[in-house]
Amino acid sequence: xxxxxxxxxxxxxxxxxxxxxxxxxxxxxxxxxxxxxxxxxxxxxxxxxxxxxxxxxxxxxxxxxxxxxxxxxxxxxxxxxxxxxxxxxxxxxxxxxxxxxxxxxxxxxx
Amino acid sequence: xxxxxxxxxxxxxxxxxxxxxxxxxxxxxxxxxxxxxxxxxxxxxxxxxxxxxxxxxxxxxxxxxxxxxxxxxxxxxxxxxxxxxxxxxxxxxxxxxxxxxxxxxxxxxxxxxxxx
Numbered sequence: 001x002x003x004x005x006x007x008x009x010x011x012x013x014x015x016x017x018x019x020x021x022x023x024x025x026x027x028x029x030x031x032x033x034x035x036x037x038x039x040x041x042x043x044x045x046x047x048x049x050x051x052x053x054x055x056x057x058x059x060x061x062x063x064x065x066x067x068x069x070x071x072x073x074x075x076x077x078x079x080x081x082x083x084x085x086x087x088x089x090x091x092x093x094x095x096x097x098x099x100x101x102x103x104x105x106x107x108x109x110x
Numbered sequence: 111x112x113x114x115x116x117x118x119x120x121x122x123x124x125x126x127x128x129x130x131x132x133x134x135x136x137x138x139x140x141x142x143x144x145x146x147x148x149x150x151x152x153x154x155x156x157x158x159x160x161x162x163x164x165x166x167x168x169x170x171x172x173x174x175x176x177x178x179x180x181x182x183x184x185x186x187x188x189x190x191x192x193x194x195x196x197x198x199x200x201x202x203x204x205x206x207x208x209x210x211x212x213x214x215x216x217x218x219x220x221x222x223x224x225x226x
Contacts, residue, residue, distance in 0.1 A: 046214050
């Protein structure tokens with residue numbers, strides 16, 4: 001069975017500090033990994049996907065198949081980064097459900 | 111139009127009522143999804159429609175009845191709900207991954223349902 005683990009419920013940092021939101025997954029095949037973000041009073045939206053290997057809003061995430069991890073990183077956090085972050089995977093190609101982690105709330109203080 | 115829209119935004123219903131949630135997208139996506147999200151929890155999949163056919167039902171109770179009248183519309187019919195069904199109901203859509211689009215899902219803002 002597929003499983004996504006986000007060990008931190010809450011991550012609180014000061015503005016300008018580095019941020020790393022951890023995500024580990026368990027799946028025997030080759031999943032597609034995503035980070036979704038939910039800002040206050042806004043819809044859930046895609047932040048990053050591992051296949052595109054891009055940086056969005058200063059965030060990056062690298063898929064480590066050996067460690068089955070997909071940690072989200074940003075070198076200098078901003079107050080507007082405060083939100084709920086969900087790591088998710090799709091186990092196969094085709095129309096499949098997103099398997100979400102439990103989420104990490106990031107709080108960036110001034 | 112590059113958004114998924116959902117109506118109504120809020121819905122309060124009694125346990126004997128029948129109501130429907132609506133979802134619409136005009137991005138040409140061929141899959142549409144219903145998720146349920148309880149407070150401070152991640153979304154949980156309920157149903158998937160691909161090419162207007164039900165392809166996944168995550169053992170959802172029959173008091174929830176999905177319908178996909180066409181490729182742009184998705185409904186969720188509600189009947190005889192329980193207070194524990196109160197939640198945010200999210201609709202999402204995605205392109206056909208076989209067309210090289212990947213598996214990104216686009217979410218609507220949700221309908222906040224309260225069952226009294």
